[in-house]
Amino acid sequence: MNTFPKYETYKNSGIEWLGKIPDSWELTKLGTCLTLVSKKNRADLPLLSITREQGVIERDIEDAESNHNFIPDDLSGYKVLEQGQFGMNKMKAWQGSYGVSKHTGIVSPAYFVFDFAKVIDPIFFNWAIRSKLYVSYFGSASDGVRIGQWDLSKSRMKAIPFLLPSPEEQTAIAHFLDQKTAQIDAAIVIKEQQIALLKERKQILIQQAVTQGLDPTVPMKDSGVEWIEEIPAHWxxxxxxxxxxxxxxxxxxxxxxxxxxxxxxxxxxxxxxxxxxxxxxxxxxxxxxxxxxxxxxxxxxxxxxxxxxxxxxxxxxxxxxxxxxxxxxxxxxxxxxxxxxxxxxxxxxxxxxxxxxxxxxxxxxxxxxxxxxPSATEQNKIIDFLNINLIKMDEGIDLIKQQIEKLREYKTTLINSAVTGKIRVTNNAVDVSI
CATH class of the missing domain: 3.90.220.20 (DNA methylase specificity domains)
Structure with a gap:
């Protein structure tokens, strides 16, 4: 984060988890940013889900594995969630099950739907509200006997502080995070592919060792078993x-x-x-x-x-x-x-x-x-070979996993820093690679 510029002056937010904030940013509350709305009787619209991992997504009603909740025949009581509105599963807000919708559809009548009451860039708001800082904060605004059944308190939610830079800065931060997180995600995908290739190589190595042995020059014979194919003639x-x-x-x-x-x-x-x-x-x-x-x-x-x-x-x-x-x-x-x-x-x-x-x-x-x-002696040689080579592959996989974890940590820190003003995002910053 030290490579990014900072704001010239900061002020104390008075809130421990926010710390110091840019002097020019407005410290407001969610209650002044959002207006609760409830529009129904649009059963013709597609069903939407609000998830912890992705926010608002279109619901695939044909996918039985992803549809654990009962869907009634009469959807007239479901709430309309329009593109650009903020939707929230209030029972799982503490997990991060909320977000600005990219779709227009309908959601459970138990969910909250909000319009913006201030000039707010929806993409900036989505990045900010879904950051780790805010996800953890929603837990303190929820009540319940058991953690899996916490219900969001509307009054305490309205009191949650929210930072608002100027509209121009909001848009710049949104574009910046769109690009940077896409770069990070692309790097993670490449590393996950590397892990998949190493795991595939492990399986090939194991299969060759336990079915063909270590000497590629020995005569082979048909095992008589389709899934094994050929084995060394002396096995x-x-x-x-x-x-x-x-x-x-x-x-x-x-x-x-x-x-x-x-x-x-x-x-x-x-x-x-x-x-x-x-x-x-x-x-x-x-x-x-x-x-x-x-x-x-x-x-x-x-x-x-x-x-x-x-x-x-x-x-x-x-x-x-x-x-x-x-x-x-x-x-x-x-x-x-x-x-x-x-x-x-x-x-x-x-x-x-x-x-x-x-x-x-x-x-x-x-x-x-x-x-x-094979003979026990040959089995011992095969296991010695596998132990040496698989350890090397596992070390390689662990190293890549550590790199992925660091990228994810960097992504989290980058988002948190951008939406709280710990770094200053300019239009030039959008074009800088990670």
Missing amino acids: EMKKVKHLFRMIMESSEKNNNHELLSVYTDIGVKPRRELEERGNKASTTDGYWFVKKGDIVVNKLLAWMGAIGLSEYDGVTSPAYDILRPKVEMNGYFYHFLFRSDFCSSELKRHSRGIMDMRLRLYFDKFGLVEVPY
Whole structure:
């Protein structure tokens, strides 16, 4: 922010979270900026939604996943929200579910709709009111017994302070933030694409290693399994039930064993972190014992990657299957194999259920899946290779994620600084790259 010019003189706003503001800016209140309106009986207009992430958007009534709220047959009581007006979901204002609309349509009768009572650039207002500073402030103007059911107090909302630069400065700030945030967002998209490419390379590396080995010169043979294709000629194909046996060993009452869970993104981990957040199992009596080296299968989500090798002794839910090796192996070889994208598709095919989120992988089907079985010595070499190379890729992914986080932090700081006058935006600033 030090590269941007500042205003010549500042004054104390008297408000801690605003601090000093430009001398020429007006410190007013939302109540003097907005006028509540309520226009109805326009059921012919499209339905709009007011979201935390995007503000006001057109609602896709065909998308069942994004339409959790009931839509009545009679929409005559819905409020008209016109392009350029400010709309707000008063039950979720503390989350940032409000914004200036780019569309004309109708919203829930429980929402607030406002016209501007002063000369205000709608785009500037949208940037300012949706900044992190204001989103956090709306929480103090909301009441409720439970945080998910807070309701915005109209009187306290009207008292929220708002900064107004001159109309010319408002427009300059709006144009500046439009351009700068677009540049930042474009940079983030590029970095997210880089992460996707690295993750794709990881999957290719894993697939080649666990199905073809490390020596590209060895003779190959048909595995006899379509999703595996060819394997080294000296490898075997074995059914999962010939490699693992299912263990059902119940824990004793009042035990203090480590409670384990299986996650799609990180595999088998202790649930301590979840318990610290209040998501604690009421009891672990009758849970299955898990030994280090067991494969733990979340039957409901195995086809999404919720399967993996346990590095811990502990207990886990009886909803999981515990698989223990029957033959000599490096368990990490099958950890990587079972969690790979190409294997997940096969596990989904063997899962039973009506809908994707209700599919379950039972051992009677999983046990019939044929997988490669190289010698334990070769498995060890493959795992050493994967550990070295995957660590490098993960470090690269983590570095890019840190860069993305810094860009997002910069974007937040830039918006906050521009709409509170901590930096001075001029017409020349709009053309300066980030």
